[in-house]
Amino acid sequence: MLQSQVKCLAVVGLGLIGGSLAKAVKERGLAEKVIGYDRRDTEAALAVRMGVVDESAPDLVTLASRADVIVLAVPVGAVAPVLEEMKPALRSDHILTDVGSVKGEIEKAFVSVFGEMPANAVLGHPIAGSEKSGVQAANSALFENHKTILTPLPVTDSQALGVVAALWRGMGAEVLFMSVAHHDEVLAATSHLPHLIAFSLVDTLAGADDNKEIFRYAAGGFRDFTRIAASDPVMWRDVYLTNRDAVLKVLNAFDADLKKLRNAIADGDGQTLLGVFTRARAAREHFTKMLEGKAYKTDMANNVTYVAGKGGPVCGDIRVPGDKSMSHRSIMLGSLAEGVTEIEGFLEGEDALATLQAFRDMGVVIEGPDRGSVTINGVGMHGLKQPPGPLYLGNSGTSMRLLAGLLSGQSFDVELTGDESLSKRPMERVAKPLREMGAEISTSEGGRPPVKIKGGSRLHGIHYDMPVASAQVKSSLVLAGLYAEGETSVTEPAPTRDHSERMLRGFGYPVDVNGSKVTIKGGHKLSATKIDVPSDISSAAFFLVAASITPGSDLTLRHVGVNPTRVGVISILKMMGADIELSNHKEVGGEPVADIRVRYAPLKGIRIPEEQVPLAIDEFPVLFIAAVCAEGETVLSGAEELRVKESDRIQTMADGLAALGVSSEVKEDGIVLRSAEIGGGTVDSHGDHRIAMAFAVASLRATGAIVIKDCANVATSFPGFTALANEVGFNLRAEETA
Ligand SMILES: O=C(O)C1=C[C@@H](OP(=O)(O)O)[C@@H](O)[C@H](O)C1
Ligand SMILES: C=C(OP(=O)(O)O)C(=O)O
The missing domain is CATH 1.10.3660.10 (6-phosphogluconate dehydrogenase C-terminal like domain)
Structure with missing residues (x-):
């Protein structure tokens, strides 16, 4: 039976829910006829007068004999007597359903009347209501944009289920399915x-x-x-x-x-009160997203498509948001420190918020973030508590890998989970060396998340020669080393970002760095400090390229972190002929910072030196756009790591460029790009923030508009990107899609 084939829908119980349902079905033409029954004659008569039902039936047997779909909208305790009374007229081709707020008891009521659960009964519960009651409050829009839960059993007939689900969808509800027991809990x-x-x-x-x-x-x-x-x-x-x-x-x-x-x-005890209130407030703001495995911030709940038209030149004087890598680390070390750590410039992006939430879940009282300010009431090296459930880390690889190390030395079990993209990323690169240190840590199929860590392991120091140049692996082992007996050392095959080492020292923890080797001993403590997070050079990179490729541009970026392990993008762009000047150098909390002025300059293709790869690892998507705008050929090699980021950044960029008429030669460990005209078209970012922003930059030189799909994750690293981009001359529109 299809939805349009419901000939006669009968509603038993014309209260608020029954009345609203009858009215919605009638108004939307979801059944040819709607009849009703209520044991209170006055309610039934009112329902007819109000046009909520076409007619009312004098008794339940008459009602059942005329209907093909019967909705029980009576109190839970009345279900069995109602079924008993209409039983003589019930046929196996009837579809029975209900709206009760408890499902276990209703299932029992059906079984008590029929001896077993009939296949044609579909139990359901609309999550909608009002404090008003009675048919006079009937509202045909009551279920619109609300959830209705259906709780089918193995015996439930799939056709009956389809009809009931279609009715609810027809009334504007979102239909979800779950078991009876789960529903009741x-x-x-x-x-x-x-x-x-x-x-x-x-x-x-x-x-x-x-x-x-x-x-x-x-x-x-x-x-x-x-x-x-x-x-x-x-x-x-x-x-x-x-x-x-x-x-x-x-x-x-x-x-x-x-x-x-x-x-x-x-x-x-104000500390306990603050702890409960800050956790509750954050949960209230983010819980819907966390449950859905989506972003934390409410404004990025839906997906986002960018429409990037012709813009430019790129001019102005701006400050991009705080550094993501340092923001993560400030939460981690501030939580383990003794005393109160004050952070300024904290990145309020999804990834850093995921780390912040994880520490709240482990009992740390964290105030903020409020316009970049965060206050952490440190709990000391051994003060973390077991979180109530898995730690959900959204899209953030840094959170998961660094936490894997830090949590390997705790006394409690913990599980780390993430969104669809993070769930595909390799975790054995940290799990394997952590196991060598004595951690009990397991990854899931293919070495991917979820990551499960058993508490109470005694860690011991090891020396690890990292096979890949990864700051996340290095930091993970260093953080585990804080809890290990003896010395933990890591050697990297090429320099990678050293924020962990610098920030540990800022918290008073001794770290020895000797060439490519970092050594740390367990057993010391961290002392609270003040942290000023500079702007993220990885976010600044989009504007460095934007201004470099757009004639007439002149842009200044303030207070950007220019740690030597992060400035690959500047070095590479300069090798390509970019006009970039650094000024106002200073050191803030052990990290070098400068203002950067960038002006348009014609670029030329280069062979990118492989030692620059780890120093610009997150900037390649936008550097590919620079390469396409440069004269001649640009060759990237030694960059296979790009394939295991939020997306396969080599292939995703090549596919996006191809959609804009730009060909490239994809290699296992890199790409060859040549000067080309960028056309208009539609590209898919595959939910990768940096790909989305790179193609927004490409629009400055494109001959037509670029539509970029799946851009919600820009909020992971760069909240407010669209507004800032438009402020300096982009022509970018973000359209939310459901
Ligand atoms: O340690 C960090 O904060 C990061 C290290 C890099 O990852 P890898 O260590 O996997 O190269 C980088 O891509 C990521 O965005 C941040
Ligand atoms: C790779 C990135 O981050 P992560 O590994 O933390 O997800 C990135 O921001 O480009």
């Missing part, structure tokens, strides 16, 4: 407990002597919080009686946590 936590608390709080205050005073002054917060205490008491009584076990479980947890808060208040 989830709802106990997200709906039943909050209603219970609201009823209880209002009752407590209403019983107080000065209740008139309290209610007279009860404004915003009280009203918002207790709105649901105006809900139907009988319905809610039944919810608690029928979902007893799941509700008790979550109620006990809440009770215990409330006691902790009460004790904290009694003891004047």
